[in-house]
């Protein structure tokens with residue numbers, strides 16, 4: 001009686017396996033072997049998911065990697081884990097604390113980096129959060145949490161590191177998401193104090209990320225700095241842990257199997273943006289699957305400019321007392 005079972009089950013698994021492999025082949029892989037000896041990189045949110053895999057790969061390629069995490073403890077733990085996975089024990093991993101929900105913490109972090117390093121060659125603005133809209137969480141400085149952590153924190157962090165980024169050829173990687181296509185920027189309510197429940201706060205922050213990358217590329221004076229926005233794809237990480245219940249995970253399992261990338265697969269496009277030499281003269285563009293991505297969103301120059309100016313103003317106001 002076992003015969004019919006194996007007759008169907010084996011081919012079924014084989015078929016599923018093949019479907020998965022075909023999908024994977026479309027996700028793109030960073031194929032270059034560019035080494036990063038003597039370069040210094042920073043990865044935010046490097047203790048988990050995509051950020052962890054980016055930090056590991058940059059260290060594998062011999063960059064000195066500042067593993068920037070919400071607490072020093074998490075950063076140290078991440079460094080240990082990365083060390084354990086590397087083939088060589090010569091990697092230089094520097095654990096540092098940066099709580100992106102606090103402008104004060106970002107300022108302290110940047111001061112320390114500016115003090116201890118001569119130049120920065122790669123900055124990966126990766127950390128991000130996703131909460132249910134209804135929770136209405138705020139950062140320490142009273143910014144809506146998606147706007148504050150995913151966008152404004154990285155805006156501030158990047159501006160504080162611009163001098164070090166301008167010393168030698170460098171790349172700023174902005175980890176956005178294709179969900180930016182569902183986002184909107186309300187210039188009279190950037191911090192979402194009045195927005196309705198329906199607004200997708202996460203998507204809005206990711207749209208702001210893409211605008212930031214475009215505007216940064218346009219404004220930067222140093223010819224050394226290149227800016228790359230990217231979408232890692234749909235990745236199986238802890239990002240949605242605040243929005244998902246246990247039974248969601250069971251429902252998601254089959255979807256995850258077919259459509260979701262591992263963290264390592266999700267890290268490919270950010271790593272590509274950080275290392276690929278054929279795109280060394282490109283800046284301000286968006287990438288996905290290790291190639292340029294045509295966004296369905298419509299971008300308006302004046303929105304990018306006003307978003308930048310208002311963000312700068314918000315930071316100036318909030319950091320006056322720091």
Ligand SMILES: NC(=O)c1ccc[n+]([C@@H]2O[C@H](COP(=O)([O-])OP(=O)(O)OC[C@H]3O[C@@H](n4cnc5c(N)ncnc54)[C@H](OP(=O)(O)O)[C@@H]3O)[C@@H](O)[C@H]2O)c1
Nearest residue numbers: 045049050070099100101126127128177234235237238239
């Ligand atoms: N997963 C996807 O499908 C997907 C799709 C498109 C884009 N992305 C983007 O990819 C990036 C990485 O996400 P992931 O999927 O790898 O999720 P993840 O595993 O949840 O990683 C997010 C990282 O951000 C850190 N972080 C959050 N709030 C922070 C804060 N206030 N200060 C410092 N660090 C903070 C987290 O630290 P803790 O561990 O301390 O919370 C964690 O290390 C995000 O920008 C996300 O928007 C993900």
Ligand SMILES: *[C@@H]1O[C@H](CO)[C@@H](O)[C@H](O)[C@H]1NC(C)=O
Nearest residue numbers: 184186187188189194195196
């Ligand atoms: C933008 O925000 C203002 C509140 O300042 C609100 O009146 C308006 O309806 C919002 N616009 C959109 C398109 O949500």
Ligand SMILES: *[C@@H]1O[C@H](CO)[C@@H](O)[C@H](O)[C@H]1NC(C)=O
Nearest residue numbers: 223276277278279280281282
């Ligand atoms: C980038 O520009 C420099 C200077 O113009 C040039 O030497 C180099 O070949 C260019 N790289 C690529 C990949 O086009």
